[in-house]
Amino acid sequence: MNRFNLFALILFFIPGMVMFGQTSSDNPFSQSKFIPDISFILDVSYLHRNLDNDEIKLVETPGLILSSSKETTHGQANTDMNSLSGFNFNYAELSVSSTVDPYFDLIGIFHLSAEGFDVEEGYFMTRNLPLGFQIKGGKFLSGIGRINEQHAHYWDFANMPLVYKTFFGPEGLNEVGAQINWITPTDFYLLIGGEVLKGDNENSFGTDGYQDAARNIKIKSSKAPNLYTGFIRTSIDVGNVTTLAGVSGAFGKSRLNNEFDSNNPDGHAIYANTRIWNANLTMKFIFESYRDVTLQFEYLNRITDGDLYIKDSTLNSQKEKIKKDQSGLYAQIVYKFNKNWRTGLRYDLLSNNDITRDDNILNLSNGLPQFSSMIEYNPTEFSRIRLEYSYDRTKYLEEERKVNNEILLQVNLTIGAHGAHSF
Secondary structure, three states: HHHHHHHHHHHHHHHHHHHHHHHOHOOOOOOHHHHHHHEEEEEEEEEEEEHHHHHHHHOHHHHHHEOHHHHOOOOOOOOOOOOOOOOEEEEEEEEEEEEEEEOOEEEEEEEEEOOOEEEEEEEEEOOOOOHEEEEEEEEEOOOOOOOOOOOOHHHHOOOOOOOHHHOOOOOOOOEEEEEEEEEEEOOEEEEEEEEOOOOOOOOOOOOEEOOOOOOOOOEEEOOOOOOOOOOOOEEEOOOEEEEEEEEEEEEEEEEEEEEOOOOOOOEEEEEEEEEEEEEEEEEEEEEEHHHHHEEEEEEEEEEEEEEEEEOOOOOOOEEEEEEEEEEEEEEEEEEOOOOOEEEEEEEEEEEEEEEEEEOOOOOOOOEEEEEEEEEEEOOOOOEEEEEEEEEEEEEEOOOOEEEEEEEEEEEEEEEEEEOOOOO
């Protein structure tokens, strides 16, 4: 029993024993029986980079990542962790979970930051459905890909892989909707799943409609689920090697508005169909109890095909056909060389950035890399101290590439009852 639950039991049981002279086993209505598992996670860091804070807000990756000064007008708040030089309070996470009854589990995960209090996830999961099925409903991290479902404190590096941040934003694909999973009755692990989601993600999808100032062009808001996903995962053990592989896809409408409904002459918007494909592979080589090597790889491809709305010199709206074919990947290796220490390398690449407007191919940079290395010390399973270096060649300022070097010291601490992470 963890220390938090033990303390809670003492608080609730002792008064009952004193007042009524009975133990908890004698009292079927003891409140302590209904205390959920509760945990609290704190993540802070100190960051040093060669680009100052004013400059980092202006850099962008043309055609892929807007500068943070523009993201807020697009509806994408600049919530990326470790975003500023100096001290960063990245987040505090409060997690509450419990079994409701023989049929449901209920989970709530809340993020506390300097900007406010957010519900990161709040969902139910069914228990013991027949034939290997499970249903999830509420607000949750989508099952697309390998890393998207993982919370930040579980990542092997301080920041989300670059291709995920590009396609989904710093919080990943986090949506309201429903998910169904089926574990097939095979001799090996095979999971097939799908989701019906609201599709709020404003990096690739979006549900809010818009119109230009003259009201000549109007795109209606989504009235129904705007995003659908599907995924297949399998796992095979051969000797001391465990392999996990998967493919997945996301399909929806893009309603992306960047000040098109204002008097900004640079305002533009997109209404298009978007599909994102993912392939991932993870291999874990176990040498002994506390020594292993994990290789992990993911590739994502995004294709957007539809209409682009822009303004001419008189602020009149014009429509062009637009098609985007963009992709990226990351590959990493993490070596755990004893019970408390790990080290790792990661290579991120925005490999393809082809954008066509009315059959005119834009001249945009491709093959943009980022290299990261880390070493971390875990005094216990509840604490982590990580030192990380990043060399980033993906950022531009007024068509000039800005190489960014970062050194990060991160501290992550956990108290309370927190479930074990899956492989």
